[in-house]
Amino acid sequence: xxxxxxxxxxxxxxxxxxxxxxxxxxxxxxxxxxxxxxxxxxxxxxxxxxxxxxxxxxxxxxxxxxxxxxxxxxxxxxxxxxxxxxxxxxxxxxxxxxxxxxxxxxxxxxxxxxxxxxxxxxxxxxxxxxxxxxxxxxxxxxxxxxxxxxxxxxxxxxxxxxxxxxxxxxxxxxxxxxxxxxxxxxxxxxxxxxxxxxxxxxxxxxxxxxxxxxxxxxxxxxxxxxxxxxxxxxxxxxxxxxxxxxxxxxxxxxxxxxxxxxxxxxxxxxxxxxxxxxxxxxxxxxxxxxxxxxxxxxxxxxxxxxxxxxxxxxxxxxxxxxxxxxxxxxxxxxxxxxxxxxxxxxxxxxxxxxxxxxxxxxxxxxxxxxxxxxxxxxxxxxxxxxxxxxxxxxxxxxxxxxxxxxxxxxxxxxxxxxxxxxxxxxxxxxxxxxxxxxxxxxxxxxxxxxxxxxxxxxxxxxxxxxxxxxxxxxxxxxxxxxxx
Numbered sequence: 120x121x122x123x124x125x126x127x128x129x130x131x132x133x134x135x136x137x138x139x140x141x142x143x144x145x146x147x148x149x150x151x152x153x154x155x156x157x158x159x160x161x162x163x164x165x166x167x168x169x170x171x172x173x174x175x176x177x178x179x180x181x182x183x184x185x186x187x188x189x190x191x192x193x194x195x196x197x198x199x200x201x202x203x204x205x206x207x208x209x210x211x212x213x214x215x216x217x218x219x220x221x222x223x224x225x226x227x228x229x230x231x232x233x234x235x236x237x238x239x240x241x242x243x244x245x246x247x248x249x250x251x252x253x254x255x256x257x258x259x260x261x262x263x264x265x266x267x268x269x270x271x272x273x274x275x276x277x278x279x280x281x282x283x284x285x286x287x288x289x290x291x292x293x294x295x296x297x298x299x300x301x302x303x304x305x306x307x308x309x310x311x312x313x314x315x316x317x318x319x320x321x322x323x324x325x326x327x328x329x330x331x332x333x334x335x336x337x338x339x340x341x342x343x344x345x346x347x348x349x350x351x352x353x354x355x356x357x358x359x360x361x362x363x364x365x366x367x368x369x370x371x372x373x374x375x376x377x378x379x380x381x382x383x384x385x386x387x388x389x390x391x392x393x394x395x396x397x398x399x400x401x402x403x404x405x406x407x408x409x410x411x412x413x414x415x416x417x418x419x420x421x422x423x424x425x426x427x428x429x430x431x432x433x434x435x436x437x438x439x440x441x442x443x444x445x446x447x448x449x450x451x452x453x454x455x456x457x458x459x460x461x462x463x464x465x466x467x468x469x470x471x472x473x474x475x476x477x478x479x480x481x482x483x484x485x486x487x488x489x490x491x492x493x494x495x496x497x498x499x500x501x502x503x504x505x506x507x508x509x510x511x512x513x514x515x516x517x518x519x520x521x522x523x524x525x526x527x528x529x530x531x532x533x534x535x536x537x538x539x540x541x542x543x544x545x546x547x548x549x550x551x552x553x554x555x556x557x558x559x560x561x562x563x564x565x566x567x568x569x570x571x572x573x574x575x576x577x578x579x580x581x582x583x584x585x586x587x588x589x590x591x592x593x594x595x596x597x598x599x600x601x602x603x
Contacts, residue, residue, distance in 0.1 A: 203298055203316060203331075206338040210364075213337060215239050218363040224356035232358070241373040257375050264375045273377045274560050276386040298329065306330060308341040309363065324348045325357065339364055386478075386560040393553060394428045394483055401532050407435040407513050408452045410505060414485075414549075415534055416541040421494060422595065423468070423501060423536065424546040426485035426553070429454045431513070436480070439512040451513040453482050457504045457527070458491075465529055466504045467494040469598045471566075471591060472574060473550040478561035485550050487543070487591070489598040498536065505531035547591045554579045568594035 211217070217237040222229045233247040245256040257264040258279050266273040304315030313330035320326070325347040331338040344359040396402055399411040409430050416424040431439070431451040439451060458466040468488040475484045488501075508525045509517050517524055554563045563579040567590045 203338065206333075206336060207331060207340050210334070210337040210339040214339075214364045216365055216368050218366060218368075219360065221358060221360040223358050229356075229359070236368055236372055238368055238370075238373065241370060244372050257373065259373065259375060262375070264377075266377050266381070271380060272382045272384045272559055273375075274384045274386050276560075298327075304328065304330075308332075308361075311341060313341050314338075326354075384559045389556055389560060390478070390481070393556060394481060399428075401534065403531065404432060405528070406452065406507055406509055406517070406526060407432055408507065408509075410454065410507065410531060412503070412532070412534065413483075415501075415537060416546055416549075417536045417539075418543050418546065419540050421490045421496060421498070422543055422546070423488040423490075424485070424541065424549070425456070425488065425501075425503070426474075426483065426550075427454065427456075427505075428481055428483045429507065430481040435513060450477055450480055450482050450510055452507055452509050454484070454505055454507050456484075456486055456488075457506050460504075460527055460529065464491070464493075466502055467491040468501075469601065471568070471594050471598055473547070473566055473591065474554050474563065475566070475576075476554070476557050476561055476563040478557070483557075485553070487546060487595060489595060501534045501536055502530035503532050503534060504529055543592070543595065544588060547588050548584070551584045551587050568597075571597075 214237075216239070217235070219235040219237070221232045221234075223232045224230075231248055233245060235243060235245050237243045242257065242259045247254050247256075254265065254267045256266075260278050263276050263278050264273055265276075298316040298318045301315045301317045304317065306313060306315070308330050311332045313332050316329040316331065318327045318329075325345060327343060327345045329340060330342040331340050340362055342359070342361050345357045346354045347357045349355045394411070394413060396409065396411055399413050400415055401412040403410050409432055411428045411430075412425060413428060414424065414426040418424075429450075429452055435451055456470050458464060458468050458470065468490055471487045471489060473485045473487060475482070477483075490496075504527070506525060506527045508514075514524050551565070554565055557563045558579045564576045565579055565582045565587055567575045567577050567582060567587065569590070
């Protein structure tokens with residue numbers, strides 16, 4: 120998907136629904152683009168809660184993304200070489216502090232979507248407002264903090280500034296369409312005379328109006344408005360943003376202090392312990408990704424518990440950009456176990472899905488495998504069939520290179536089964552406890568099945584351990600009876 124199409128999708132999407140997933144996707148791409156032009160600047164660090172001159176209190180949002188609300192810069196300024204684009208980027212780079220607010224138009228009124236405060240020395244603070252419950256993110260250059268007021272925990276992970284790779288932007292060319300100067304639209308914004316620039320995408324489905332202040336060889340983006348077509352082809356308001364520069368900011372807004380009763384959940388430690396590659400049973404590099412097996416258990420009646428993960432190689436991250444600030448919606452690839460291919464049984468087991476989650480480009484899943492009649496009882500080995508799907512930029516690259524988007528591995532690996540036997544209920548409890556461990560840092564889904572093996576994918580918070588235990592046991596008994 121071209122960058123224009125991608126960001127177009129985000130604009131349209133966010134006009135319909137406000138969600139942290141959409142917010143995070145825009146944050147990530149805008150941040151990557153901004154970092155390209157900030158190679159010689161101090162590392163960006165997030166923080167907000169609008170207290171300008173210690174008197175105006177609002178709510179803010181976005182981590183390490185002072186350009187979040189300035190998405191128009193990268194969609195509508197052409198291929199990055201235009202004079203307007205370079206002058207605006209110079210304006211951003213020169214700013215000591217920035218305040219950015221973005222609003223969306225829905226249900227006939229404008230609502231604040233997120234706000235961001237940036238201080239070159241202190242960092243960035245964001246407050247976003249999905250579904251009437253706002254969230255806060257702070258990046259102080261060492262840690263990234265993610266907190267939802269009312270929770271008794273805050274999630275801590277490494278700083279975006281240290282994990283994003285400068286210069287590794289979204290693949291493909293920047294949009295070639297150029298903004299058009301429109302003197303008739305010039306106006307005063309916050310007491311400053313601004314020039315207007317206008318852009319309409321090639322499909323004529325959205326437009327953008329930009330108001331910039333010219334100061335010598337720099338231009339400061341002060342305000343922007345976007346519109347898009349509705350289902351009937353009529354123009355409707357979509358988003359608008361405003362940006363202020365070099366204001367005084369109360370430094371307390373950058374403090375990652377969430378109160379004495381809020382515990383810290385260390386996301387990096389959880390990932391290392393549960394999904395670390397160093398202690399994995401098996402790893403294999405394939406298609407620019409790394410497949411790993413993290414846990415393998417066997418029961419008395421030869422049911423097998425297996426948990427796996429898939430993530431991009433470091434080279435893929437450098438080429439396509441790191442995936443951050445994403446609550447489970449975006450990966451470079453995903454996986455599935457299989458035993459049947461082209462209608463033929465390849466492996467002597469059936470599968471019962473348990474858990475699935477995504478975080479920062481990593482996908483993790485777990486299953487219990489049920490032996491078929493052809494399974495050799497007491498077998499000491501397992502041939503694991505895995506299909507790997509490329510996604511997003513990796514998929515696009517493989518298509519351009521004439522390589523298959525997906526690959527079946529028959530098998531991916533032959534694993535030695537443990538001698539120690541584990542009770543089935545223990546396996547199910549382990550999957551539930553793993554979901555409970557991941558739940559604070561990302562969205563985790565459990566697979567709940569009925570007697571007809573109709574699976575429902577439910578958020579962890581909607582499934583009790585008792586319901587999960589009963590559901591999986593019913594599904595396993597049904598799978599044992601299933602002849603196919």
